[in-house]
Amino acid sequence: MMDNMDQQQTTHTVEELLDLIRLSLDGQIYVKMKNNRELQGRLHAYDQHLNMLLGDVEETVTSKESDGEIYEEMYKSTRRHIPMLFIWGDGVVLVVPPPRVG
Template sequence: MADDKDQQQTTNTVEEPLDLIRLSLDECIYVKMRNDRELQGRLHAYEQHLNKILGDVEETVSPTEIDEEKIYKSTKQNIPIPFVQGDGVVLVTPPLRVS
């Protein structure tokens, strides 16, 4: 019984950055990408280079400057299951957890 408790505790702890991603599997995450792209969707799979497969994704593209004029128009689209390449990832935010 103590082994089960220890194993559960180690599977829910965050000791390194990828642990936080692991705990977010099958949950909705926010991913900020290069070129003013933002993704929100359910995390299905990931690996050490932050390549990931998301589901039910809403992508928002917000261009900020074109020819020294600020443009605030953003476009949104839904993508069923995209593959997200890790080298374009700037930030990953896991879901809010309430203890």
């Protein structure tokens, strides 16, 4: 039978890729999506397909615009706050968990 210390150590180890996501539950994560969309929010739930439920989300969408007169490309970022957001895993490019301490 595992004592409490062994059990606690087992729940904080990373053996599979999705363990990093599991350890990020209730933490702030950064998610880069297709179409120049970036999200930062609190991870509430996820599944093996990287479908995720985020709360208190800050979304940043970056678009490239061309100025027809001077032929210069400009980048424009739009930000908005979303209280709760479901992310479809097919659009996920990158997930950055919060920094691990210890």
